[in-house]
Amino acid sequence: MRGKECRRADVDRSKVSKGKMGRLFQRLIETRETSETSIRSILFLQDVGHQKVGTPMASPISVVLTEMAMQRYEEEVLVDAPPSLKLWVRCVDDVFVVMRKGEAEPFLDLLNGKNEAIQFEIEKEENERLPFPDIMVKRNGATLTTRIYTKGTHTNRLLDYNRCHPVAHKRSVVKTLWSRVEKVCSTDDSWREERSHFKKVFRDNGYPNSVVRRWTTQQPNVEIGDNRRYAPRVTVPYQEGASEIAARFPRKHGVEEVLNPETRCMEP
Template structure:
């Protein structure tokens, strides 16, 4: 999770998986569409065979790949963010699907973000509505978006302006000479961004400190020895060694102990002191942390 290669690898595997599953199935679906690990299936062999044969068949191919199944209810079935419905003429109708837990909370108008990012939120929701909803559901979806966006602080004038804007014609642009990331400070960094843009340098605006950064974490504190920074280790003679590490304190302490054990004074000043003074005890268990930081150079 979080690795950009994950969806690609998952797709490779699932493509092989589905080819094995469909070729070896005694009864096959009429329609099988897949997006990564979500499938949309039309089954015309009866509900019992779907549950007791096909689903069981899929889950017997590999013990770590187990499918769950959701069947249509009252002629409606959600797939990804689309709600697919049967019409009286047995055609399919499409509208935007939201989970029951969806809160309609989007980037608030009062948030300290660049205006183009806020307009981007409205535009993305509008574009999704146009692409997903068919004509019979589009007006209903747009009305829902107007109410939701107004609840998030946007004016009806701003919303309608984006909704009624025409797509811009794509013009050939020169490749950017570079890219800069600036914290968004209204009236300051946006002006800098315009100057950079005139010089063909792309500007990405990032928010300043978030509220969560001012609050303590609700999670239990981690073992301090898993952090990095500046530490000190005492000797029984009273001398003190002060060192820095960009890995964890725990890893660095184990290294010092190993250098002492393997008689490698050239790798550690602690090992050098201990081997030159065999009657001294290095108090590794009393290691003190002077400063924790994830920035080694600081």
């Protein structure tokens, strides 16, 4: 990717018109102002503090406002980016950049000079490796390879198979983490290493080999576009042994049952 192409920011943009986006933004601002006292006040050690900068903490509108601000920030920054900028990939507030080493520091100054509230720090590759969220990127000449990355403090503790949780939740853990291996590992060697580590981790967390083999070899069944059908849902408390049997009845009538392990069925 050339620098001139990168300045156009290869990211998905909303197709909502500017007028509708402006009205949405105004509505979000009004919502924030009306709930400012309850959302932006912080209680810490019996002292009440007031947040003056940034979006409301723990508010659902903060995600929307932050993404809108970062997209606008990208458009302004990439216009002035140096031609040596080959790649710009952003994940929330983390950015992966490929450019010449000598221009990294001036580009960092450019990023931090656009907005005082948005300040970046730089982390350069070491031994041709650079971690990105959940991914370790390795440079082999002009080629980049990826594999799973976990911090040294990661304990490999997952939802134990012997815990009182719905079986569907335990299967979902296997499917989700295996899907990450399939998507992230870009070479056969890294895939085989992660597959071996994957099996060991689940074995240490009490998962039977049959469960791991079943959900790592099953092909995903995904319907794309307007063909998807959304069934009505009902949330019920979970009781081991009984809830799985009871879940069969609403399915016969096209209703999906969601088991909630945090709400227990209390005995009389």
